[in-house]
Amino acid sequence: MVVTMREFGATIPWQVTAHQWNMLGSHDTARIRTVVGDPALVEVAAGLLFTLPGTPALFAGDEIGLEGTTGEGGRVPMPWAHPEGWDLRTFEVYRSLIRLRRTSRALREGGLRWAVVAADAVAFLRETLDERVLVVVSRGAWPGAEIPRHLLTPGAQPENLYGGADLGVEPGALRIPGDGPAVQVWRLA
Structure with a gap:
């Protein structure tokens, strides 16, 4: 991971790195929970997302543990009407990491x-x-x-x-x- 980040970072200005959107997944990829399987590893991935340079971007539903493979399986809509199916521990992980980033200038800038x-x-x-x-x-x-x-x-x-x-x-x-x-x-x- 570090070798790849260093090699890629050497090809672009720091200001691009500092402001680029970073994502764990999108509507074109499998959801992070499906990729890593374990909620603890979702936390590890989210930890990197919120602490590395750049702007963290979330695909709606990742913060509640939605699963799905590529294509339509990864595009499951946000179950707003069914919060009982949300993974509340994963939701709290994301809330805590967002709060951490908002309160640390070093993590943002x-x-x-x-x-x-x-x-x-x-x-x-x-x-x-x-x-x-x-x-x-x-x-x-x-x-x-x-x-x-x-x-x-x-x-x-x-x-x-x-x-x-x-x-x-x-x-x-x-x-x-x-x-x-x-x-x-x-x-x-």
């Missing part, structure tokens, strides 16, 4: 720096002059990782903004937990 690239996880920083956010997304359990402690503002403690896990603060390093599938977001500055 910040630059991107890759901190960890592993087989089943990535960690990256989104940064503005006044905010630094660490995002960790894993599709499965992994060993975790350490990143330099100087990324944390001196005297500050990491503030978990999403996911609920603690970021270990050790002499010289910040210890990222290896939980997964998971999305974790911490404010470092």
Whole structure:
């Protein structure tokens, strides 16, 4: 994923990357729930959608767990009259991620720096002059990782903004937990 993003990003100006529409699916593709199957992996995909540079765009119904394959199967209309069939946990995931993005300037406007690239996880920083956010997304359990402690503002403690896990603060390093599938977001500055 990171190699592809770097290669593609090298061909377009940053302003395009920062403002492009990012989608997990559309009326021309299978729905994300159908593609990944597991609601926890939908959360991982949505976590990337709302934390990477660009403008997140949703296909109506993905936020409630609608399923469907390509063609008409992926175009199931939004079941407004039947909220009892909605996956409320997935709905809350999307609401929380939208709220997170709205309250973090770094997630909306910040630059991107890759901190960890592993087989089943990535960690990256989104940064503005006044905010630094660490995002960790894993599709499965992994060993975790350490990143330099100087990324944390001196005297500050990491503030978990999403996911609920603690970021270990050790002499010289910040210890990222290896939980997964998971999305974790911490404010470092």
